[in-house]
Structure formats: C-alpha cells, structure tokens
Amino acid sequence: FPPMITLHPQSPLPVLEGSPASFSVMATGMGLTYQWQVDTQSGFQNLPGETNATLSIPAASMGMNNNKYRVVVSGMGGQPVTSNEAVLTVLPIIPTFPPAITVQPQNVPPVSEGAPAVFAVAATGTGLTYQWQEDSGMGFQDMPGETNAILSIPAVSLGMNDYKYRVVVSGTGGQPVTSHEVILTVIPTFRAPVIKEQPAGKAVAEGGMFKLSVEASGLSLTYQWQVDTGSGFVGIPHETNRSLSVPSVTKAMNGFKYRVVIANPGNQPVTSEEALLTVYTVPSAPVNVSAAAGNGQAVVSFTAPVSDGGSVITGYEVTASPGDKVVSGTASPITVTGLANGTAYTFTVKALNEAGGSAASAPSNSVTPYAPSSGGGGGGGGSTESSTPTPTTPPVTEVPAGDGADILVNGKTERAGTLKSSEVNGQSVLTIIVDPKKLDDKLASEGQHAVVTIPLAKDKKADVLIGELTGQMVKAMEQKQAVVKISAGDIIYTIPAEQINVSVLSGQLGNPASLDAIKVRIEVAAPSKETLKIVENSASTGNFTLVAPAVNFAVTGTYGGATVEVSRFNAYVERMIAIPDGVDPGKITTGVVVEADGTVRHVPTRIVNVDGHYFAKINSLTNSTYSVVWHPVEFKDVAGHWAQNAVNDMGSRMVVSGVDTGTFNPDTAITRAEFAAIMVRALGLKQEKASAPFSDVKAADWYSAAVQTAYAHNLIVGFEDGTFRPSDKITREQAMVIMAKAMKTTGLRDKLPSKEAAESLAPYADAAATAEWAKSGVADCLQGAIFAGRTATELAPKASITRAEVAAIVQRLLQKSELI
Structure with a gap:
C-alpha cells in the first residue's frame, strides 16, 4: 500500500521558553519511514536524526518561535507524502520585578471648593496594586476603594484644606513602596469669570438668522442670555449656552439688544456688552412714477421710496406692461428701449437693497411709443429738437432666446433657466442662465438653507457646463444661507453662496452700481488639450495612476468686460467626481489638484456610494483642475x-x-x-x-x-x-x-x-x-x-x-x- 497520512501534525499550545514540545504524525502503508523538516524563515530543511513518527524538542528556545515543522512519510508502495505544516509558538519567561515608583504624586494648584482634585502615581513592577491613604490630621489611614493609580476626589470641601495624601504600591516581586506625600489646598471660591470675546451686534436681513457668541474663562460657568425689546433686559428661556441663535428675525425685532450674564459659584456674575440687532427689510415701493414715450422707448421717472428698509438702495427695476420687459438702473429716470411703436404701455418700479426687491409701485400713466415724423413741415426749414429726455442709464442687453432649463430648489423642479449653447476654443459649452425673479420667488417660499441645483439634462452633452447667476442673486442666496450645486451627472460641484463672497467680488470689479450688473459663472469643464497634457505628464512624473477623468472647476465674476476669478474660499467646498465603471473603488488613493505649472498636491478625499454609484468626494479651499489617482505607498x-x-x-x-x-x-x-x-x-x-x-x-x-x-x-x-x-x-x-x-x-x-x-x-x-x-x-x-x-x-x-x-x-x- 502507498503511504497515507491519517493524522497530520498539530500546532501545539504556546510553550514557555525552556519547556519541551513535540509533534506527531500517524500514517498507513508498508515499510514506512519518516523525515522531519523545519522552516526557520528560509525554507524547509531536513532535521538530522529526526526519523520517527514523533518529533520531540527537549527545550524550546525563543529563537524557535514561529518555526514551522512538517514530516515526509515514505513507504514501499508509492510516492512519499508530506504532512501539513505545524507552527511552534514560544513564550518568554517573564521575570518578576519589585515595585518601583517612577513618577511621584504631584501637588496640584489650589482647588476651588466643590471642584474635583486628581492625584496620580506611575510605577513599574510585577503584579502591581495600589492603596491610597489620607491624613486628615490624625495620621494616614487607608481610603476604602481607592486602589487605582489615579485618585480622583469628585468635589473637595473647605474642611479638606491641607489634607495629605500618599499611595502604597505593592507587587508580587518585592516589598511595598510608599510614595511621597502631597498636600491638597482648597480655596473657598472659583475665580470670577472673565469675558475674553464680547458678543458683537449685527445687521441681518428679515427672515435671516441672527447668531451671537461669547468667550469667557473660568470654571463651572453658566450662561443666561437676555434681551431688551424696549422695556429693559429680561432672561430668554432655555438660552443657557455660550452661543445664541435666533433662526428667523422679523422686522419687529429691529433695535433689540442682547447680552449674556455669566456666573460661577462664589463670585458675582459678569455681564457682557450689549449687542444690537439691526433688521433690514426690502424698501418701500417707489412713488410718483411717470412715463414719457419716444421712438421705440419710454423714459420712466419716479421718486425714491420713503423707506430704504434699513439698508442702502442698490438699484431699481422697471417692468413694462404688456410684455413684462425688465430694465435695471441705479436712479431716476430709467430708459426702457425695445418697445413696440403704437402699443400702449404702463410701467411699475421696484427698489432693491440687500434684502431683496420692494413691492411694485403703482403703475405709471399709459404712454404709446411712436416713430418720428419724416415730413418737412412749414416755417423756417430748421430741424425740430426731440422733447424726449436723453437716457441716463445704458440699455440692458437682451439674452438671446434659447431652450428652457429646469432648476431644482430643495429638489423641487422649476422651469427657471434658459439654456444657451456655444463653442469656445474647440469645446462645446452649455450655459444655463437662471431667471432672477423666478429664483427669488422660489427662495422666498423655501426659506433659509435652500439648495439650488443647476443640472445638465440627461439628453444634453457638453465639454463645459456653466451655471450663470447675477451678483444680486448670489447676494440674496448668501443672506438666506443657500447652497448652489452644478450637477453634470458624473460631476457635482457644491458651493455655499457665502463662499463666493459677492461683496468682495464687486469691489474687485470696481463696485458696479448694481449687483445685477455682475454675472457670476460657476463652471465645471473637461480640461483643454493643453491642460490634459500637463495632467498626464504630472501623473508620469509623480508615479501615480489617473483613475478618473480630470475636471476643471471655476467661479468667475464678470462686469464691463472685466473678469475676476474666485480662486480661494474661506471654508472647504465640496466636489464629487464619479468613479468610472470597471474601476475598483478599493484602488483609489486620493484626489489631487494639478496646477498650471504641473505641481500636484493632495486634497482631502473620501470614496462614497450614492445610489449604487461610487464617487470621490473631494473637499478643497481652492479652484483648479482636479483628478482622482491610485498612488499606493508602503515604507x-x-x-x-x-x-x-x-x-x-x-x-x-x-x-x-x-x-x-x-x-x-x-x-x-x-x-x-x-x-x-x-x-x-x-x-x-x-x-x-x-x-x-x-x-x-x-x-x-x-x-x-x-x-x-x-x-x-x-x-x-x-x-x-x-x-x-x-x-x-x-x-x-x-x-x-x-x-x-x-x-x-x-x-x-x-x-x-x-x-x-x-x-x-x-x-x-x-x-x-x-x-x-x-x-x-x-x-x-x-x-x-x-x-x-x-x-x-x-x-x-x-x-x-x-x-x-x-x-x-x-x-x-x-x-x-x-x-x-
């Protein structure tokens, strides 16, 4: 019969250094012989003389730890067979050491009455135990239950002042040792609170959130916010944290004053400075609206509103009826062009400030634009000067008509965009221009923290997707703490409106009279051929593999032929790049930014699963060209x-x-x-x-x-x-x-x-x-x-x-x- 192993060697339980160990095998067959082998990390070698069914090791050494053993069984009836491997685990003999204190308990700074006190010891040795002792003036006595390296006294009392403490450390390897003594000093009161950062008053749009906070030093502080609505300060129920949030302010709250009282045991409370809430609203409507007709146009005059709502008026909007044509300007009069001669029109005017637009004014008188007469007329033959006033504001350029586009506000679809297509530098560009009025109405109904999504329809394809808003739209979204998303399916760019910082952008563009004049474009794009070459060269130089197409992200503001890029944010802005099908999400290391000079830097990235699809969620403080890479490193x-x-x-x-x-x-x-x-x-x-x-x-x-x-x-x-x-x-x-x-x-x-x-x-x-x-x-x-x-x-x-x-x-x- 050929040799056959019926019972393989088994890995024994761990053995102590110096103890015996053995391995055995059972086999059937004729004329069996055995040869044991060992692998000491360099391959299996025969063990001389070890030719029995049992291998005996008289005294295992630490050098044998993790050695592997097996046996080759030979016989007369067939080929030799090799057993399974068995592993020897050798444990060191742990010596015992006497207890020794390495860090003595330390005196703590004076502790206020009612506050906790902590003493600690560090020691070495075998089988350590601890017993803390207290001397209250009658000698040291064991403290029941205090048998850890740390002694915690939850709340000290004045009667414990000058108490002494020590700890006895015992072990299995020698005599107990006693620590140095420490003295507890208890002071009768806490230090008085000190306000380091006062709450600051703010101006907030009606419906916006008003936040205050205070920074103070001291122990066991309590806070109570107060409000003065005109008849003195009173406590605000449940507002007992270091910050105060009023979710939605109303016009009636304008002029409210806030402060906070901070206290701790044993001290007089301290009161912060007052913080004034200024609530600004939309202006009242302009009055005394009148119109004068001209050739295809009308000049609309009006008187500024009685109330600016608490915020400077930044512009006006004139709406013609019929047709709902809207023209913006900064002051009266405003000329509306592009009107049909022979059609009667009336006009309404809205005033704009940071809170939004006023109600429409009462309609103007009805006027009918007309073409000038071409006849000579009688008299002296000189030309007749037109009585139509010269426009004082430039005409508004009309956006060419395009396909309608859906915008989502908090997931609800609204046909509030116009889609324009073009080609720039060989790349197809789709621009979705958001309608200001429709978005403003939608934001008004949705309230704070709305998410405005500008999506690329599934049936549309482009190299570049741009969402276009006005500066005033971005400002309104900022005041409502809204977020805008550009979604191109495989790419999602999410940016809080406040991170665009349209006020700074306006300053860089020369402070136009109206934020409506600024075009804010948020763009996601496939890189140009030149940029793509830089990305590929950087991957080769940096020894990493691109696992997703590179994407360029940009935010720009344009006015009067000048364009400014928003390249840096004050907080992380999120980008999502889809992982292509067939790419193992486990073989993705991080997202990177590739600069124009080829420099590559890591940006914080995590892989997430959204509806069964993997995305790289990238957070960064800058715009540029991004990609996702595989870059495994092992030191x-x-x-x-x-x-x-x-x-x-x-x-x-x-x-x-x-x-x-x-x-x-x-x-x-x-x-x-x-x-x-x-x-x-x-x-x-x-x-x-x-x-x-x-x-x-x-x-x-x-x-x-x-x-x-x-x-x-x-x-x-x-x-x-x-x-x-x-x-x-x-x-x-x-x-x-x-x-x-x-x-x-x-x-x-x-x-x-x-x-x-x-x-x-x-x-x-x-x-x-x-x-x-x-x-x-x-x-x-x-x-x-x-x-x-x-x-x-x-x-x-x-x-x-x-x-x-x-x-x-x-x-x-x-x-x-x-x-x-």
Whole structure:
C-alpha cells in the first residue's frame, strides 16, 4: 500500500521558553519511514536524526518561535507524502520585578471648593496594586476603594484644606513602596469669570438668522442670555449656552439688544456688552412714477421710496406692461428701449437693497411709443429738437432666446433657466442662465438653507457646463444661507453662496452700481488639450495612476468686460467626481489638484456610494483642475510598527514622505518645519510663494513656501523675537496648538461641546507644565480625541513628537473631520 497520512501534525499550545514540545504524525502503508523538516524563515530543511513518527524538542528556545515543522512519510508502495505544516509558538519567561515608583504624586494648584482634585502615581513592577491613604490630621489611614493609580476626589470641601495624601504600591516581586506625600489646598471660591470675546451686534436681513457668541474663562460657568425689546433686559428661556441663535428675525425685532450674564459659584456674575440687532427689510415701493414715450422707448421717472428698509438702495427695476420687459438702473429716470411703436404701455418700479426687491409701485400713466415724423413741415426749414429726455442709464442687453432649463430648489423642479449653447476654443459649452425673479420667488417660499441645483439634462452633452447667476442673486442666496450645486451627472460641484463672497467680488470689479450688473459663472469643464497634457505628464512624473477623468472647476465674476476669478474660499467646498465603471473603488488613493505649472498636491478625499454609484468626494479651499489617482505607498521600516497603517495611508495620500525611497524613520522626532509642511499638505492648501515674516526662514529654504502657507492660513505665529526656529524639534504642546487651529479650518472645532480647558487637562498629573498660551489648543485636541496623553496620567507637553505620531494624528484629524 502507498503511504497515507491519517493524522497530520498539530500546532501545539504556546510553550514557555525552556519547556519541551513535540509533534506527531500517524500514517498507513508498508515499510514506512519518516523525515522531519523545519522552516526557520528560509525554507524547509531536513532535521538530522529526526526519523520517527514523533518529533520531540527537549527545550524550546525563543529563537524557535514561529518555526514551522512538517514530516515526509515514505513507504514501499508509492510516492512519499508530506504532512501539513505545524507552527511552534514560544513564550518568554517573564521575570518578576519589585515595585518601583517612577513618577511621584504631584501637588496640584489650589482647588476651588466643590471642584474635583486628581492625584496620580506611575510605577513599574510585577503584579502591581495600589492603596491610597489620607491624613486628615490624625495620621494616614487607608481610603476604602481607592486602589487605582489615579485618585480622583469628585468635589473637595473647605474642611479638606491641607489634607495629605500618599499611595502604597505593592507587587508580587518585592516589598511595598510608599510614595511621597502631597498636600491638597482648597480655596473657598472659583475665580470670577472673565469675558475674553464680547458678543458683537449685527445687521441681518428679515427672515435671516441672527447668531451671537461669547468667550469667557473660568470654571463651572453658566450662561443666561437676555434681551431688551424696549422695556429693559429680561432672561430668554432655555438660552443657557455660550452661543445664541435666533433662526428667523422679523422686522419687529429691529433695535433689540442682547447680552449674556455669566456666573460661577462664589463670585458675582459678569455681564457682557450689549449687542444690537439691526433688521433690514426690502424698501418701500417707489412713488410718483411717470412715463414719457419716444421712438421705440419710454423714459420712466419716479421718486425714491420713503423707506430704504434699513439698508442702502442698490438699484431699481422697471417692468413694462404688456410684455413684462425688465430694465435695471441705479436712479431716476430709467430708459426702457425695445418697445413696440403704437402699443400702449404702463410701467411699475421696484427698489432693491440687500434684502431683496420692494413691492411694485403703482403703475405709471399709459404712454404709446411712436416713430418720428419724416415730413418737412412749414416755417423756417430748421430741424425740430426731440422733447424726449436723453437716457441716463445704458440699455440692458437682451439674452438671446434659447431652450428652457429646469432648476431644482430643495429638489423641487422649476422651469427657471434658459439654456444657451456655444463653442469656445474647440469645446462645446452649455450655459444655463437662471431667471432672477423666478429664483427669488422660489427662495422666498423655501426659506433659509435652500439648495439650488443647476443640472445638465440627461439628453444634453457638453465639454463645459456653466451655471450663470447675477451678483444680486448670489447676494440674496448668501443672506438666506443657500447652497448652489452644478450637477453634470458624473460631476457635482457644491458651493455655499457665502463662499463666493459677492461683496468682495464687486469691489474687485470696481463696485458696479448694481449687483445685477455682475454675472457670476460657476463652471465645471473637461480640461483643454493643453491642460490634459500637463495632467498626464504630472501623473508620469509623480508615479501615480489617473483613475478618473480630470475636471476643471471655476467661479468667475464678470462686469464691463472685466473678469475676476474666485480662486480661494474661506471654508472647504465640496466636489464629487464619479468613479468610472470597471474601476475598483478599493484602488483609489486620493484626489489631487494639478496646477498650471504641473505641481500636484493632495486634497482631502473620501470614496462614497450614492445610489449604487461610487464617487470621490473631494473637499478643497481652492479652484483648479482636479483628478482622482491610485498612488499606493508602503515604507519597509514601518512593517509591524504600531503606526504602519497611518504612515502608509498618509504616504499614499502624498501627505507624508520618506527620508529616502521606502524608508520613513517612524520613531525619529520631527522638526517644526517638517510639521508645518505636513499640515499644509494634509489640509490640501495651495502653497504661497511670498516670503514668510520670520527672520530665520529664507526664500531659498525647502520649507519656505510651506511655512508661508501655514502662516497665511493662521496655523502658525512664530516666536516673540520674530523667528520660527524651523530646525527645532516641535513639542507636543506646540503641535497641539497648530492642530487645534487646523480643527477650526476643517470645521471639527465647531462640533465640540463647550468645555473648560482645565476639565480636559485634569486627569494629567503634569498638566501644570502646559504653557498658558497652549492650554486652550491642547484641551481642544484632547477633547476631539486627536491627541491623547503618553499615559493615562502623563500629558508630556514639552516632549518631542515622532514622525509616526504625526502621521497618526493627521490621519485622525482628517477622519474625524469626515474629510477622508
């Protein structure tokens, strides 16, 4: 019979170093022989002399850990057979060590009555146990139940002032040891609250949201907002947080005053400064409207409204009837051209301000445009001067007629657009021009936070899709905190109206008399052939693979032949790029921006599934050309390291780089310049070219642009002597302050509940070592779970931070901000 294994060797339970181990095999067949083999990570080799059915190892060594064993069984009746592999696991013999205190309990700063107090010890040894003791004046006594390394007293009383505490640490390896004594100092009251940032009054459009906030220092603070509606301040029920929001203000609230009273135990409350609410509304209607006819036109005169609604009137709209032709102007009179001679017209006028348009005025007198007479007439033969007034405003250019286009407001379809097609530089262009009146009416009915979607119909194809609005439309959307989306099916561009910042755009265009005169175009486009070549060259140079077509995003404002691009935003703006069919979503690393010079930078990207289709959701602070890439990176020296996944993920996303090809040096402390550069790349910031205002950062330095960018985005400030000290090792508290500022950029800081810094720092015995200027930022990082202490009781604010730690905290920031 041929040899046949009936029972394969089995991996034994882990054995201690020096203990025996064995493996066995059972087989059938004639004339069986056995040869055991071992694999010590370099392939299986025969074990000399090991030719029995059982392999016995008298004393396993640590060098044998993870060795693999198998046996080859031969016989007279057929080919040899090889058993399954079995793995030997060897555990070290753990020695016992006597208890030793490495960090003694520390005296804490004076604690206010009713506040918590925490003491902590750190020790080494085997089988440690703890027993805290208290001396209230009668000698030290054990504290029942206080058997952890940390002693927490939830609320101290004045009677506990000058109590002493110590801890006895015991273990299985030697005699108990007793810590140093610490003294608890209890003060009778909390420090009085101090207001650091007062609430500020604002002007808000009727129906808009009014927000106030206050920043104050102190422990156990309580807040009570008050309002004065004209008869003195009274408390606002349930408004007991550090911020106040009034969702929809009314005209009757104009002139209301707000303030907040902040209190804590044992102190007199402090009251903030008053904040004035100014509510502006649409103006009243113009009056005394009259019209005078001319050849194909009419001159409409009127008197300005009695009330401007609390906001400066920015222009007027004249509507002709019949025909509903609308002409804009900045003052009376306004000439309406393009009228039909022989047709009787009346005109109404609306006044415009930041809140919108007034009600229409009463109709003007009826006038009929006429063609001038061609006859000579009698008399002196001279020409007769027309009595029609000269227009004082330029005629409005009519938009050529096109197909109607649907606009969605909060998902509800409205035929509120006109579709125009053209060809520019060899690319097909579709422009959807949104009707101001229809959108304004729709926004009025939908209220705050509306989403206006400008979609490309499924039966339309184009290289470039443009959504066109007026500056006044964008301003109205901004006041209602609306969002505009350009949707081209595979590409969705979402931008809050406030990020367009039409007021700044108007200033850059010379402050036109009316925002209606500004055309705001939001564009998504396939790159030109020249740009596409740059993208492809960058992919080749950067060793990454393009997995989705590149897309160009742009926002521009145009007036009087001048065009200004909105290239930078104050908050992240979202873009969605569809992942093509057949592309494995698991083989997508990140989105990138490709600049005109070929420079490539990471932008925070996460892959999402929308109705069964995968999209790359990209968030960025700038416009440019975007694509999605596959760029896997693995550093050989982080294999098995605790931060392996974070380091390789951030390397693949082009956020961190190695010290050379394939090497990261994870446990090396990082410098301030390196940290600034990583933060700039992590947030996807476009690097600035100007020089940073630090005496020790030169334009030629490799980190100059990164430091300047971090400074421009308020991530860093440098030292009081005007230096940045780029080569210094960054400390944990310095890194946490920068990270806390990044949390504001990503929006994560706003999601944290209000909490005093002292409360977050309380568990750490060395918290007092944290610099005063750093405490708020350190607390934000701890509360947001971006950073943690080195141990449960050690914060180590002055310690350096390693490259691996930086990769982990940057990944954590982006994940918790829901950017990756």
